[in-house]
Amino acid sequence: EPEVTQTPSHQVTQMGQEVILRCVPISNHLYFYWYRQILGQKVEFLVSFYNNEISEKSEIFDDQFSVERPDGSNFTLKIRSTKLEDSAMYFCASSWDRIATNEKLFFGSGTQLSVL
Amino acid sequence: DQQVKQNSPSLSVQEGRISILNCDYTNSMFDYFLWYKKYPAEGPTFLISISSIKDKNEDGRFTVFLNKSAKHLSLHIVPSQPGDSAVYFCAASRTAGGSYIPTFGRGTSLIVHP
Numbered sequence: 001e002p003e004v005t006q007t008p009s010h011q012v013t014q015m016g017q018e019v020i021l022r023c024v025p026i027s028n029h030l031y032f033y034w035y036r037q038i039l040g041q042k043v044e045f046l047v048s049f050y051n052n053e054i055s056e057k058s059e060i061f062d063d064q065f066s067v068e069r070p071d072g073s074n075f076t077l078k079i080r081s082t083k084l085e086d087s088a089m090y091f092c093a094s095s096w097d098r099i100a101t102n103e104k105l106f107f108g109s110g111t112q113l114s115v116l
Numbered sequence: 117d118q119q120v121k122q123n124s125p126s127l128s129v130q131e132g133r134i135s136i137l138n139c140d141y142t143n144s145m146f147d148y149f150l151w152y153k154k155y156p157a158e159g160p161t162f163l164i165s166i167s168s169i170k171d172k173n174e175d176g177r178f179t180v181f182l183n184k185s186a187k188h189l190s191l192h193i194v195p196s197q198p199g200d201s202a203v204y205f206c207a208a209s210r211t212a213g214g215s216y217i218p219t220f221g222r223g224t225s226l227i228v229h230p
Contacts, residue, residue, distance in 0.1 A: 004159065035220070042118065043160070043205060043220035056217055091159055099218055100211040101148055101167045107159035 002026045006092050006108035013082055014116055021077045021111045023092030031055075031095045032075045033105065034067065036088040043091070049075065082115045089113075119143045120208050122221035129228050135193040137224050139206030142187065146208035150218060151180060151191050154203045163204070164191070196228045 005024040013019050025032050034046040047057040049067055066078045075094075079086055089112050093105040121140045129135045139149075147168040152160035166173040166180045166189065173180050179192045193200055203225050207218040 006159075009157075033217070040222070042120070042222035043207075045217050045219065048217055056215060093159075098211075099148065099209045099216045102165075104150060104162040104165065105218060107152075107161070109157065109159040 002106075004092055004094055004106050004108035006090075006111050008111060009109065010112045010114070012114045012116065015084055016081050019079050019082055019113065021079075021090050021092075021113070023075045023077070023108055024073055025075055025092065025094030026096075026106055027073070029094035029096050029106070031098060032067075032069070033093040033095075034077045035091045035093060035107075036060075037091070038085075038088045046077070079113075082113075084115050087113055087115045118221075119146075120206055120219050120221040122204075122206055122224050124224050125222070126225040126227070129196045129226065131198055131228055131230050132195045135191075135196045135200065135226055135228065137191040137193075137204050137206075137226065139189045139191075139221055140187055141189075141208050143208070143210070143219075144187065145210045146219075148209045148211045149180070149182060149189050150207045150209070151178075152205040152207060152220075153200075154205065154223070160205055193226075196226075198228050198230050201226055201228050 007022045032049040037043045047061045048055045064080045089110045091110045092108040150165040151163040153163045154160040164178050182189045203223040205223045206221045209218045
């Protein structure tokens with residue numbers, strides 16, 4: 001079965017450094033998402049991306065965050081200047097269409113980001 | 117702002133018995149609900165869903181029940197197996213006339229003992 005691939009699986013960085021989290025969505029999917037889960041908390045929506053632009057974003061997704069689909073296959077999340085509170089598991093997801101009946105998100109296995 | 121609540125962080129069940137995982141939501145505009153299962157070191161995988169026009173959806177050992185008036189849904193696993201041990205996430209979406217982005221709960225960790 002096709003899957004969403006995320007790299008790296010773990011990323012450790014110093015506070016204030018830039019990080020880029022990478023994702024390869026399922027090839028024929030058109031909608032892309034980033035979610036994150038801080039340990040013990042709910043899975044939080046960050047941003048969705050469609051047709052080469054952000055379609056929706058949460059209040060978490062501030063100016064420190066950006067997304068890009070540079071080459072038609074990769075989908076990246078950049079955090080410009082990491083903070084301690086950015087430490088979380090970051091999940092990439094994709095779907096063929098907007099979420100409606102019989103549609104669903106396919107998730108990658110996540111990148112565990114640790115900011116020291 | 118927890119629009120989707122999974123109030124039980126963990127549940128322990130004996131193999132062969134029924135597991136019931138609960139989920140409550142606050143936004144009455146949600147009309148599509150999904151359950152995901154997550155094993156350690158893996159991403160969440162889709163398990164079962166239900167539209168608000170139904171009150172029950174069944175897929176093998178998994179059944180989801182929706183009580184719209186109570187804004188409550190539950191996932192039943194019968195019979196439970198040790199391989200069902202995982203974290204289960206409830207998610208809700210507003211597919212008609214609003215943000216379709218699924219909102220997730222914080223998950224319930226199910227442990228099925230042999």
